[in-house]
Amino acid sequence: MFFLLKFAFRNVLRNSRRTILSGLSIMFAVMIVIYMWSFIMGMMGDVVDLFVQSTSGHIRVVNTEYLKREKMLPLNKNIANYQKVLDVVEKTPGVKLVTPRIKFGVLMEREGKNKPVFGIGIDPQKEEQAMNFSKKIIEGRPIMMGKEEANVGALFARDFGLKVGDTLTVVTQTAHGSISAMNLKVAGIFSFGAAAIDRRTFYMPIDKAQYLLDIPNRVTEIFVLLKNENKAPMIAAMLDKKINASGALKYKARAWQEQGFVFLWMMMAKYIYMTIYAIILFFASFTILNTMFMAVMERAKEIGMMKAMGMRNSQVKGVVLLEAAIIGFFASMIGAFLGGAISYGLSVAGIAFGGGMEGVDMAIPMVMYGKFSLFYIFVGFLMGILFSVLAAIFPALRAARFEPAEALREI
Amino acid sequence: MLYFSLAFRNIFRNFRRTFFTFLAIAFGLAVLIVMDSMLQGIDQDSFKKIINYETGHIKIFYKGYEKEKDDFPLDKSIPNPEQIMREIRKLDEVKGVTSRVNFRIMLSDGVDQLPAIGVAISPQDDEKVFLLKDAVDKGSFFEGDEEGILLGEGLAEDFEVEVGDYLTILTRTRYETYQAMDYRIKGLLKTEDPQIDWLAVVIPLNIAQDALDMEGAVTEIDIRLKDPSKVEEFRQKLSEQIKGVEVLTWKDLAQDVLAISKSKYSFSIMIFCAIVLIALIGISNTILMAAFERTREIGVLAAMGMKRRKIVMMFVMEGAMIGFLGSVVGCLLGSFLAFLTIKYGIDYSFMMRDIGNIGYRSTGIFYGMWRPGMILTAFIFGVVVSALVSIYPAFIASRMEPTDALKKV
Numbered sequence: 001m002f003f004l005l006k007f008a009f010r011n012v013l014r015n016s017r018r019t020i021l022s023g024l025s026i027m028f029a030v031m032i033v034i035y036m037w038s039f040i041m042g043m044m045g046d047v048v049d050l051f052v053q054s055t056s057g058h059i060r061v062v063n064t065e066y067l068k069r070e071k072m073l074p075l076n077k078n079i080a081n082y083q084k085v086l087d088v089v090e091k092t093p094g095v096k097l098v099t100p101r102i103k104f105g106v107l108m109e110r111e112g113k114n115k116p117v118f119g120i121g122i123d124p125q126k127e128e129q130a131m132n133f134s135k136k137i138i139e140g141r142p143i144m145m146g147k148e149e150a151n152v153g154a155l156f157a158r159d160f161g162l163k164v165g166d167t168l169t170v171v172t173q174t175a176h177g178s179i180s181a182m183n184l185k186v187a188g189i190f191s192f193g194a195a196a197i198d199r200r201t202f203y204m205p206i207d208k209a210q211y212l213l214d215i216p217n218r219v220t221e222i223f224v225l226l227k228n229e230n231k232a233p234m235i236a237a238m239l240d241k242k243i244n245a246s247g248a249l250k251y252k253a254r255a256w257q258e259q260g261f262v263f264l265w266m267m268m269a270k271y272i273y274m275t276i277y278a279i280i281l282f283f284a285s286f287t288i289l290n291t292m293f294m295a296v297m298e299r300a301k302e303i304g305m306m307k308a309m310g311m312r313n314s315q316v317k318g319v320v321l322l323e324a325a326i327i328g329f330f331a332s333m334i335g336a337f338l339g340g341a342i343s344y345g346l347s348v349a350g351i352a353f354g355g356g357m358e359g360v361d362m363a364i365p366m367v368m369y370g371k372f373s374l375f376y377i378f379v380g381f382l383m384g385i386l387f388s389v390l391a392a393i394f395p396a397l398r399a400a401r402f403e404p405a406e407a408l409r410e411i
Numbered sequence: 412m413l414y415f416s417l418a419f420r421n422i423f424r425n426f427r428r429t430f431f432t433f434l435a436i437a438f439g440l441a442v443l444i445v446m447d448s449m450l451q452g453i454d455q456d457s458f459k460k461i462i463n464y465e466t467g468h469i470k471i472f473y474k475g476y477e478k479e480k481d482d483f484p485l486d487k488s489i490p491n492p493e494q495i496m497r498e499i500r501k502l503d504e505v506k507g508v509t510s511r512v513n514f515r516i517m518l519s520d521g522v523d524q525l526p527a528i529g530v531a532i533s534p535q536d537d538e539k540v541f542l543l544k545d546a547v548d549k550g551s552f553f554e555g556d557e558e559g560i561l562l563g564e565g566l567a568e569d570f571e572v573e574v575g576d577y578l579t580i581l582t583r584t585r586y587e588t589y590q591a592m593d594y595r596i597k598g599l600l601k602t603e604d605p606q607i608d609w610l611a612v613v614i615p616l617n618i619a620q621d622a623l624d625m626e627g628a629v630t631e632i633d634i635r636l637k638d639p640s641k642v643e644e645f646r647q648k649l650s651e652q653i654k655g656v657e658v659l660t661w662k663d664l665a666q667d668v669l670a671i672s673k674s675k676y677s678f679s680i681m682i683f684c685a686i687v688l689i690a691l692i693g694i695s696n697t698i699l700m701a702a703f704e705r706t707r708e709i710g711v712l713a714a715m716g717m718k719r720r721k722i723v724m725m726f727v728m729e730g731a732m733i734g735f736l737g738s739v740v741g742c743l744l745g746s747f748l749a750f751l752t753i754k755y756g757i758d759y760s761f762m763m764r765d766i767g768n769i770g771y772r773s774t775g776i777f778y779g780m781w782r783p784g785m786i787l788t789a790f791i792f793g794v795v796v797s798a799l800v801s802i803y804p805a806f807i808a809s810r811m812e813p814t815d816a817l818k819k820v
Contacts (some may be wrong), residue, residue: 017807021699025692032685071569072523107517107526107581112513113482114583116526173524260764280685283435287693290428294700360671361767 004315008322011295022291023331026384029284030332033277034339034380035370039346040273042371046265050194050363052225054201055133056256058232059239061085061222064252073105073118075175078218080253085222088242092367094235096227099126100219102209106172110160117156117200119170121209121219130225133190140164140188146207150184153198154191162186168202174214182212222226224253232256281383285391292324292395308404320396321389328388334382343377346370415720421701422736423620429733432697435690436737436797437744440789442686444453444745446679447713450672453771455780457668458661460604460772466661467509467633468642469649471495476630477657483515485585486520488628493651495632500602504645506637507539510629512619517581518612520570520798527566528581531619533807540635543600543613550574550598553615559597565609565764565774567599574598580612584624592622604772609764624745667770691800698730702808713813726805727798734797738790746786750777 012019052058065077079085082100102121107114108388124142127133131352134142143149162168164186171181191198191352210216224239226232232255235383239253257263271342296303303316350369422429462468472480476487487494492510499508512531517524534553538544546550548564560578572578573596580592594614602608620627636645642660650658702709709722760775771777 015703018696018699018703021692021696025689025696028685028688028692032688036681036685069523069569072525074523075520105516105524105526109583113479113484115482116515116517177522223557223717261765264762265766276682279438280689283686283693286435287689289695290431290693290700293428294704298704323595357534362769362771 004318004322008319011299011319011323012326015295016296016336018291019327022287023327025284025287025336026281026328026331026332026388027338029280029387030335030380030384031339031342031382033280034336034377035342035346036273037277037380038339038343038373038376039351039368039370041376042347043365043368044269045371046365046369047363048262048266050192050197050365051260051262052229052256054192054197054363056254056259056262057130057223058229058256059080059224059225059236059253060256060259061089061224061243061253062220062253064250066220067252069307072105073220075102075104075173075213075215075220077214078220079222080218082217082219082222085243085251089222089224089239092235092239094226094228094231095224097126097129097225099123099130099223100206100221101207101223102213102220103174104209104213104220106170108160109171110162110169113160115159115200117202119172119209120201120203121206121213122203123206124203127203130223136190136192137188138191140186143203143205145207147187147205148182148184148208149187149205151188151190151203152186153201154189155195155199156202157186157189159199162189162190165173170204170212172212174212175218176214178214180212180214182208184208184382190224192363193367193374194363194364195311196361227333229256233258236310275365277383281387287386288324288327288388289391289394291327292320292392295323296320296395296399303399303402304404304406307402313400316400317396317403319401321392324388324392324395325385328385331388332381332384335384336377339380340372340377344372347372414725414728418732419727421705421725421729422732425704428697428700429736432690432693433733433737433740435693436687436734436793437546437739437741439683439686439690440738440741440793441745441748442784443679443683443789444742444786445748445752445779446683447785448749449784450676450679450747451785451800452752452778452780452784453773454668454672456667456778457770457772460602461665461668462594462639462661464546464602464604464607466659466664467540468636468639468661469634469646470659470661470664471632471634471649471653472630472657472659474655474657477663478674483513483630484512485512485543485623485630488512488585488625488630489632489656490626490630491629491668492629495656498653499632499634499649502648504636504638504641506635508538508632508634509533509536509540510616510632512587512616512623512625512628512630513632514619514623516612518566519579519581520572521579523570524581525566525569527612528606528621529580530607530611530613531616532613533616540633541752543602543607546600546602546607547598548601550596552598554703556615556617557597558594558615561598561600561606561611561613562596563611564599564601565605566612567596572596580611580614582623584660585628586624588624590622603774603776605763605768605774606772608774609768618643653702668772687796691796694730694733694797697733697761699727699804699807701729702726702804706807706811709808709811710813713811716803719809721797722809723802725803726808727801730801730805731794731798734794737797738793741793742786742790745789749779749781752777790811 012223063079086098089095089217104119106117106119108117143151166186168184168186174180236253236255243251281289347370352367472485473489495510499505514529516527516529518527576596577593584589584590600607646658646660756778758774758776763775
């Protein structure tokens, strides 16, 4: 074995220019795959995190009727005895955190400007754990229970000319259709870094929201985070049974994978990009295939001689594959190093998509960061070697087919 | 010609190698062509819808409206539209003129409500600029000055209403007083422009003007030109002629589409570059190998008096030919894929409504478009760049001394 390795090594170094050129394509391919992968995963991860934190939770429990008209945020289709539901959910194994929320629509009006925005009633202490709420506050402080206060998004504040300490007048319809109003003091300004949220969301204490909307002891949704997000569909099904123990399906627990398009979109993108990575590596491996073929043909005599001296076919194949593996190894190593460096850069600096995304409804971070992960680098590295070796299979088989006598005749 | 036929024969000597080499460049070009077709198709489709349903070719606002247009400031409306429109109608370049009032509304069925946009149009003049009249899918367009609304199909779906049902529009007048009006749905609009289908409640202009205390004012005047390519010159002319207003072209108003398409484009270019880079290394590698493989031949050719320059030429020609084959296959493959996207489109409608407004004016199916210029560019690019990357290995090949090259025989 050691002999074969040494043999392969020497062969690699025999024509260094050719080796470098064929390694170059694998190197670039590995580099590109690693940084593209880490950037796209980072981007999707950020979108999913935002979606989970701001909207779906890992599981969200709502009134069954609410689902039919979710876009309109129907306050009267709420969760009545929500404390009981909270208790049930809290006692379910696998649940990390449970918090109630009230979402309502407001046509916000200030100084002649009209904008539809979302008000969200929250329990600030629970949200602290749910979405690191105080870290998102860029000015002032988080709201407190029992106070008529609000936290507004950074772009919301800009659009309406609000500063910390200003008063935000909220006029809206209660669950029963009458008009109700409240003056909220702006306690702080938050930023999720996503225009769709920062532009049109304000948070207020949930008890005051219940009062404003005339739904005492009721909430519109229960937000659940799990210890393991992948178990969400299973736990959601379990919660459905527990919450509706009385029989009729009144409330519905839905896993984040089943809500909206985010999960679907993510899976689609994942497979599409995986195909692209494979294609890039596939084409890069052609170069190895060509090089190895040529190397094998060039050495017909040598191989014939080796065989005549008793080298077995499997050893001949082994040498060729080892040679490709050696080229693949070094090329992938450099590629992985470069790709890792770029993906590290992307994970720190990010790419700003700028103001163009402000009008977009979907919560997309305005600055996208890559996700630097040793796993991607390692897998990219292994893929580079794997594709190199696979590409050498044909030339290896060809080499094994040389007849000693024929190969030697040419001398 | 000799070099040409030599190079031509050479590429078929090891067809398998040639094949794998040009496959990579073919694939790179195919990706470029189909992505370009898709992205341009989406852009052009969006622009067409913006012009046909939202902006016309030229739009006139009252001074200061544009900056605040997302807030629908009714106090910044054009007080004397008739006078301006009369002036514009006289101009030769103009095909049609109309005026609209856009206003923010909450649409309600008495139980739930959704934010939407009120679009007040002139039933007689609107079709001279816009195509809304043709987009009525169910029910009928306004006849005369009767009350009623046309509703985007997406909104109708949300409220589960049909033609003949009633909805309430909650809004505020120019003087900030609340106003609620019940209207019968006259028709449903299907434009495949999300700004209309998901958001618009269309209402006759005079009814809206009464309800909003507009006193004959409008928020915009829209113009369709006979020759759309002269839009910028006409804008210049109008802005000199009419004072106290902002004159904008549809391009100014389509900025959101341009911004998103730019970021998408850079992403596709990244993938294209990755594939092409690898393809080019492949070509370079193939030529280098061919050069080594033919050491003896080169020696013979050189010994017989072939100039170094010619040897380089021969190999560069070989690279160009591989590029040519790759480009032909790539352009054919790309055109075929582009054809599929043009004919059938890619259907995203199952998730578009969830995603909401992303700037693009499409409610689901994205179509590609033919871009002969791009296909030609891709083709030339494939050939030229393949030739360029062959120069280095060709140079190495030509540096071999005839004696050295022959020594191995």
